[in-house]
Amino acid sequence: MDLLKKRILQDGKCFEGGILKVDSFINHQMDPILMKSIGVEFVRRFANKDFNKVMTIEASGIAPAIMVGYLLELPVVFAKKKQPKTMENMISTTVRSFTKDREYNVCISKDFLTKKDRVLFIDDFLANGNAANGIIDLIDQAGAQLVGMGFIIEKAFQHGGEVLRERGIHVESLAIIDSLDNCQIKIR
Numbered sequence: 001m002d003l004l005k006k007r008i009l010q011d012g013k014c015f016e017g018g019i020l021k022v023d024s025f026i027n028h029q030m031d032p033i034l035m036k037s038i039g040v041e042f043v044r045r046f047a048n049k050d051f052n053k054v055m056t057i058e059a060s061g062i063a064p065a066i067m068v069g070y071l072l073e074l075p076v077v078f079a080k081k082k083q084p085k086t087m088e089n090m091i092s093t094t095v096r097s098f099t100k101d102r103e104y105n106v107c108i109s110k111d112f113l114t115k116k117d118r119v120l121f122i123d124d125f126l127a128n129g130n131a132a133n134g135i136i137d138l139i140d141q142a143g144a145q146l147v148g149m150g151f152i153i154e155k156a157f158q159h160g161g162e163v164l165r166e167r168g169i170h171v172e173s174l175a176i177i178d179s180l181d182n183c184q185i186k187i188r
């Protein structure tokens with residue numbers, strides 16, 4: 001997706017440890033016009049898939065996921081990182097955070113992820129695939145079906161994407177970063 005690639009090269013910043021900062025248009029301040037184009041591109045790439053729900057994980061996956069849900073008029077549900085006191089019927093799993101280097105729990109209500117659901121998962125970044133694996137675990141626990149996973153940015157020098165594709169999962173990434181070595185952003 002050329003518009004996104006240009007924006008990453010223009011405004012993205014490289015950090016130690018292979019972290020790309022895109023907080024001026026995705027992770028903190030958001031560009032809704034770009035986000036709409038991202039939603040349109042996800043809809044195009046998953047056009048041949050049959051799903052009834054869009055799923056993401058808070059917080060940065062919510063904006064692209066809601067764009068997809070809005071365009072397709074489908075419900076969007078996000079896995080929560082803190083369990084609300086009022087959530088009774090829930091499924092949870094543990095995820096290792098790449099950026100924060102710690103483990104956290106994510107949970108989702110059984111009311112909003114059930115065995116009737118065919119799920120498209122959307123998130124901002126794919127790095128080692130820990131968040132994605134956590135989501136797959138939630139989907140499995142619920143007896144739902146995963147139809148595909150879409151990421152705004154995939155860092156191919158980490159290997160989450162490779163592992164997910166080897167498992168036969170339909171993965172689409174709108175911008176693939178081959179390297180951030182020497183603080184130079186190399187986009188495929």
Ligand code: 5GP
Pocket residue numbers: 018019020021022027060096097098099123124125126127128129130131132155160
């Ligand atoms: P993974 O679980 O695939 O290792 O990492 C994905 C999650 O970590 C994403 O949901 C994202 O929040 C965060 N993440 C991973 N790499 C980066 C990065 O380079 N920049 C930013 N801003 N977030 C990242």
